[in-house]
Structure formats: structure tokens, C-alpha cells
Amino acid sequence: MLIFIIIVIIFFFVFSGKKKPQPPKSNYYGNAKYNSPLKRTNPVKVIITGSTSNSMRTDDSIVDVSSQSHKINSDYCISSNVPYWSHNYVYSYSEINYATTAQKNFYQSFKANFLNGEYLDLEGNTNYAFILLFDLLNEFDQHKNVSKLENQLELLGVHYPKTKSYGVTFLIQKMKSVGDSEGVERLREDHYDYQYSEVTYSTFEWRNKFKKKLNLKKEETKLLDEIWYSSNTFLNIDYCCIEIIKLYLIALPKLEERYKETETTLKEVFDEVADIVVRKHFRYRKGSTNYKYAIDSTMHEFYTNIFKLCENRVRENYGHKRKITVDPYINTPEAKEVFETRILNEVATILSDSISQIIPPDKETEIKLNLLNTTRWKIAFEAINTNYNSNAKEFEEKVVTLGNLNKENPSIENIFFEASKFIAKYDKPTALLLYIHYLYHDLKSVTFDNKQLTKSIQKSLFKTDEQFESFQNIVNQFIADKNFEKALLAVSQVYAIKRKKIQLDISSIKEVQEQHSGTVELLNEYLKEETEELDEAIKSVNANQDEIAINLTQNKEEIINSIYSTEFTFTSIHTSALEIFTKNNFSILQSEFELFAKSKGVFKNQLIDTINEICYDRLDDLLIEEDENYYTINQNYYQKLLAS
Numbered sequence: 001m002l003i004f005i006i007i008v009i010i011f012f013f014v015f016s017g018k019k020k021p022q023p024p025k026s027n028y029y030g031n032a033k034y035n036s037p038l039k040r041t042n043p044v045k046v047i048i049t050g051s052t053s054n055s056m057r058t059d060d061s062i063v064d065v066s067s068q069s070h071k072i073n074s075d076y077c078i079s080s081n082v083p084y085w086s087h088n089y090v091y092s093y094s095e096i097n098y099a100t101t102a103q104k105n106f107y108q109s110f111k112a113n114f115l116n117g118e119y120l121d122l123e124g125n126t127n128y129a130f131i132l133l134f135d136l137l138n139e140f141d142q143h144k145n146v147s148k149l150e151n152q153l154e155l156l157g158v159h160y161p162k163t164k165s166y167g168v169t170f171l172i173q174k175m176k177s178v179g180d181s182e183g184v185e186r187l188r189e190d191h192y193d194y195q196y197s198e199v200t201y202s203t204f205e206w207r208n209k210f211k212k213k214l215n216l217k218k219e220e221t222k223l224l225d226e227i228w229y230s231s232n233t234f235l236n237i238d239y240c241c242i243e244i245i246k247l248y249l250i251a252l253p254k255l256e257e258r259y260k261e262t263e264t265t266l267k268e269v270f271d272e273v274a275d276i277v278v279r280k281h282f283r284y285r286k287g288s289t290n291y292k293y294a295i296d297s298t299m300h301e302f303y304t305n306i307f308k309l310c311e312n313r314v315r316e317n318y319g320h321k322r323k324i325t326v327d328p329y330i331n332t333p334e335a336k337e338v339f340e341t342r343i344l345n346e347v348a349t350i351l352s353d354s355i356s357q358i359i360p361p362d363k364e365t366e367i368k369l370n371l372l373n374t375t376r377w378k379i380a381f382e383a384i385n386t387n388y389n390s391n392a393k394e395f396e397e398k399v400v401t402l403g404n405l406n407k408e409n410p411s412i413e414n415i416f417f418e419a420s421k422f423i424a425k426y427d428k429p430t431a432l433l434l435y436i437h438y439l440y441h442d443l444k445s446v447t448f449d450n451k452q453l454t455k456s457i458q459k460s461l462f463k464t465d466e467q468f469e470s471f472q473n474i475v476n477q478f479i480a481d482k483n484f485e486k487a488l489l490a491v492s493q494v495y496a497i498k499r500k501k502i503q504l505d506i507s508s509i510k511e512v513q514e515q516h517s518g519t520v521e522l523l524n525e526y527l528k529e530e531t532e533e534l535d536e537a538i539k540s541v542n543a544n545q546d547e548i549a550i551n552l553t554q555n556k557e558e559i560i561n562s563i564y565s566t567e568f569t570f571t572s573i574h575t576s577a578l579e580i581f582t583k584n585n586f587s588i589l590q591s592e593f594e595l596f597a598k599s600k601g602v603f604k605n606q607l608i609d610t611i612n613e614i615c616y617d618r619l620d621d622l623l624i625e626e627d628e629n630y631y632t633i634n635q636n637y638y639q640k641l642l643a644s
Contacts, residue, residue, distance in 0.1 A: 082106060082123045090130035093138055107131060119159040119282070121290050129160035137170055146180055161297065210245055213238075220249050226303035232324065233372055239365040240314060243358055247310040250357055254350045255306075273342050274298040281332040302339075306347050313351045317358045319379045320369055366405045374411045375584070377402060381415060385422055392427035395419075399434060403441075413441040414583065417451055421599075424457045431461060432471060432491045439475065440484050449579070450479075454599045470494050565643045568614050573600050577607060578633075578641075581624075586633040593631050615641065 083102040096107060110120055110128050122128055133156060140149045153171050157164035168187055175183040207224050210216075216224065224245065235241050256266045274295050278284050284291040308326045315323055326344070330336045361369060370376050384398045399419040406412045416438035424431040435453065442449055453461070462468040471494050478487035564570055570578070580588060580596055590604070597604040608624050608631065615623040615637070623637050 082121075082125055082128075085125045085127040087127065090127055090134065093131060093134040095127070095134075096131050103128075111135065114156075119155075119290070121293070122160065123289075126160065126162050129156065129163050130166075132156065133163050133167060133170070137174065140174055144178060146175060146178060146183060149174060150183075158297075210242065214242065214245065216249075223249060223252055223303070226300060227307050228300050228304045234315060234320060235311065237365055237368050239361060240318065240369075243314050244307065244311045247313060247351065247354060247357060248307050250354055251306060251310060251347055251350050254354070255346060258346055258350070269342055270299060270302055271295075273338055274302070276338050277330060277332075277335040280335040281330050302343060305344070309344065309347050309351060313355065314358055317355060318361055318365075318369060319376050320373055321376075322373070363405065367408055370406045371408045374409055377406050377409065377411070377415050380405075381418065384419075388422075388426070390426065392423060392430040395423055395427075396430050396433065400437070403437065410445065411583075413438055413445055413449075416441060421453065421457060424453070424461055428461050429492065429495060431457075432494060433488060436474075436478065436484070436487045436491060439478060439487075443479070443482065449583075451579075456599065456601070467494055563643060564641050567618055568641055570611075570614065573602065573607070574611055574614070576600070577611060578638075581631075581633045582638075586635055586638065587627070587630050590626070590629055590631055 083100065083106045085099065085103055096104060099107070107128055110122075111132055113120055114132060133153070136149060136152050136156070140146075150171060153163075153167035157167050172184050172187055175181075175187070207221070211221050211224065214220075227248075235244070252266070259266050259269050275286070277298050278291055278294040279286065282290070282294050284294055305326050308324055312323045312326065315321075330339060380402050381399075384395065384402065388395055396419075399415065403412055403415050406415060416434050420431050420434040420438060423434065438451070442451070452458075458468070462471065471491070474487055474490045474494070477490075478484070564575065564578075577593075577596065580593070593608075594604040597607050600607070612622050612624055619637050619640060621634075621637065623641075624631055624633055626632075
């Protein structure tokens, strides 16, 4: 018995010294495919490559898992173990060559997850995100799909914000390389584009600048701190930015008041909506690291989009047609709907009631805005025309003032040309003066167009050949000597009455009257008889003829070639129409084109169809197409019209 007890004790000490085998820690950068532990059917053998702090090791274990593949992000992993990568500036994808094996393995897994819609928590190791940025840029050079790259970089910027500004900058470069000018302009307006800003501010400097300018209180500064600083050409105008900030600081307290009416607070509503967005759109588990980070990021998005709504309201009020996109990167219907109904719609209602708070732009701001939007002058010009009260002098002064506000606008010449056309039917001298203004700015422009007034306007302005020749001489002289003041003074003489002095010899007149008094009486008798006979003849003709047909013949307009290929048989009216398109960046309102067509005595549809027919055989497509309220020309087609 004693011997048995001794054997048991020895057995216990020998085997108790061995540790129970532990399964390797799993992570998401190894070579294994992760599978859902929810089902235990169809078990398979999975080789999991784990890691320790000292070295890489491989442990073969049999794990009962479902055969259904399921990607797991860091929220659901027992241990994230992102291989540490000390921060350094990444200039190209080739930086991956200097990474360790563990870092390279993790990057491949990180990229695969990203492309499949799973966004891993990098735990501050941003080098991986920047490597992916350059990797995606390199792939673009092969597929050349701008929309695909834009979508990828947008997602990268949302989930890894430090890449945002760099991504937009590189995207602009890629868009330029493929000739996507519209995309470049849109990005400059809609995104955080520091490289193309007129003045570059960090977020801190931007807030600090306007905090001092507006003398903001602590609560107001806190609201401004919630915004992710956005830079675009409109915001870079300080006057505009100040009005946007003021409107933003008016809107948020009013939004708080609206929520209080439903016995809740702004923070509670924002928390509620952010929770839905993060869980439904990003699919992060509540309480996880990614969830907490995404909640904070989404909150900033809410404030930033409210700021954008305010910016669009100021843009609209200032006649700046182009608006920026107000929409966080949410494509899940439920999350998008709750964001719009609970936040955006409420803010939009508040802003509609607060429009009177926006102060009109000053002169300096007007000049800057007219440079940004070269057709903005049309709004003010239309108002001048509508309010015309038969005072030609006042009309001229308003047009000149409008011209001064557009002194940096390359389209300034069009203001005076259109003004000359408008006033021609009311006041001839003013029309000629404004035409000289047009020539003055046309001569200073890059291209001297020397546009002519229509023939119908010319006929209304000049009743005699002498008047026309007089003005033509003034124009020719002005083009030669560029003396603006001299030309304006000369115009006033075009309609001056030119009188000739005639001296009459009274005594000679009386003598002739006495000598021929008898002859005059006899002629009067003859003429009286002939007049009576003529009247009878006219009555006879009218009795036999109820209507006289008058046939007018119109000379066929001379075909001209101008700058266009001889293959296209354009007439002068066709070239004038094409010139209007080129002056308006190949897009013009249908109403404006209709006015042009009427001035030429034709219908707009007839003119469009004729030009399209002339070009169709060569282009095998329509040159001019309708685009909502606009007529547009495909610029590539237009290049084919030009003479080589």
C-alpha cells in the first residue's frame, strides 16, 4: 500500500510540471482565412500563423469552423496586434520594400479588407494607410477609371482622415492627366484642397484668425472647433467666410431651441443619429474602438455639413451659382434618411428664416466674386434692364458701375456689348457710347473679337449713310490710336445736325416772280386738268382689283469659311452662332440663344437644325444638343470644324 502511495505522488509531480497547451493568439495579418464560429458544420483544418513579440512561429492546430468565409475586423478580434511601424513620411509605394515581413503581411491583409469594405483599426500606424494611398494611385495608371479612384480615395479619407487632403491633391493631378477638367473644378469646390488654396491655413490658424476678427465668445469658439476646416475659392474670400460663420453661429442655437420643443437636446439628437450612422453604415459594434472613433468622426461630419449648408445659402444670396455638396459619405438608406430628416431638413428650415441676416457683399468682394464666376454679371445686368425707366443717362451710369465691379472679369466686354444692343431701341447716342466701351475692353482682352451690331440694329441707329460712315470712321480711328476719351467725344457729333448757310438775293427773286407770273397761272390750269384725269384712272384700277400682291426676294447670304474648314458650308449667321458658344464656354441658355436668333430674323430651332445638318455628315452626330435649359457643344466635335 505504501509503495502504491509513493508511485501516485511521483506520478503527480512529474506530470503536473507540464503546462497545458495553449492555442496561438490569432490576429488579422496572418495567412489564415477567418471563418465564422457561429456554425460548427463541415469542419476544416486551418493553419493559423501567429506571432509573438520575439519572432514569427507557425503552429498547426485543428479548429472546428464553418466553411463559410467571413472577414473579421479589429472590433471582433481577441487581439489586434497591428505590427508597429514607426511614423515616417511616405513618398511612394516603394516604401513597403523597407518594411518587415510582419508589416508586409499585415499590409496585404489590410488592403484586401479595405477593398472588401472592411476598415481595420490601424491603432495610429498611419504608414499603412499612406502606402495604400500610393498603391491605389499606381493601380489607376493601369485601369484609368477616375470614378473608381475617386471612390477609393474618398473611402480612404473618411476612415483614415490624415490621408484626406493628400488624396484630393493626388486625385486632382490624376484627373488633369486624363483631361477631366470638370472633375478638377468640382474637387476644388467640394473638398479640402490645401494645395490650390489662395492662402493656406492650418485648422488652428483658421479658427484663431476668425475668432479674433469676430471677437467670438467661448461657446461660439467651441462650435467653430467642431468644424473640419474646408478650403475653397469662395471660403478664401474673408468677407464671404465671415458671413458663413455668422450664419452658422445663428443656426446652431436655433437648432438647439427646436430640439428643446420636443424635450430633447442637440447633443442627444446628434448622439442618436451618429449611433445609427456608425452601426448601419460602418457596421461597427457599439463600444468597440472603431465605433468610438467613428462616432467622433461622424459628429464632426454633422457640424461640417451644417457649415456647408450655411455656405450654400450665402453663395445663393451672393449670386454665386455653383454650390458645394452637402452629404457625408453615407450610402445606407436608413442612416442617410435619419441624417436628412433629423438634422439637414431642420437646419434648412432655420436658414430659410435667417436669410435676412446675410449682409450683401462690399465692392471688393463683388470684384472677387465676379472673377470666380465670369457670368455672374448677368444677374445684375438683367435687373438693370428690367428696371429701365426711359432714363438713358442713368442706364449708362449703372452699366459703367457694373463694368467697374467686373474689372478683373475676362468677360467684361460682353457687358457693354449687350448693353449697347439693349439701349439701341431707346437711345441711339447712348448705344454708340456703350459700343465704344465694348471696343475699349475688347482691345484689352486676349483676343480682339470686334463683334458687330446686327444689321437690324444698325439700320435703327443710322438713318443716313453719312451717319454710318461718320461712326465707322470714329471706330477705325479708335482702333488705331486707342484714345478712349477722344472716341467718346467724337460719338456725340454723329447725330449733330449739319447746316449749310444759304444767302438769298431778295430783289432777284421778286424780279423773276413778276416775269413769270403769267406762265405760272397757265401751268396751274394744265396741272389741275391732268390731276383730275389721274384720279379717275386710279379709281378705275381699284374697282377692278381688290388686292395687290407684293413679292419680296431675299438675297442668299454669302457663304463664308472664316476659321472653319471648307467642308462646312457655314454662312455668317452660322459662324456668329458658333462664336456665341465659344464665348460662353460652349454652353448657353436657350432663352439667350433665342434672343440671338430673333435678332437675326430666324427661329432658334431652325438655326440649330441647320448647323447640325451641315456638320452631321462629317461628325456622324449632333454638334449642338439640348441640356435641360441650355444648348451645349461637344468641344471635341468643335475642334473638328476648324481649318487645319
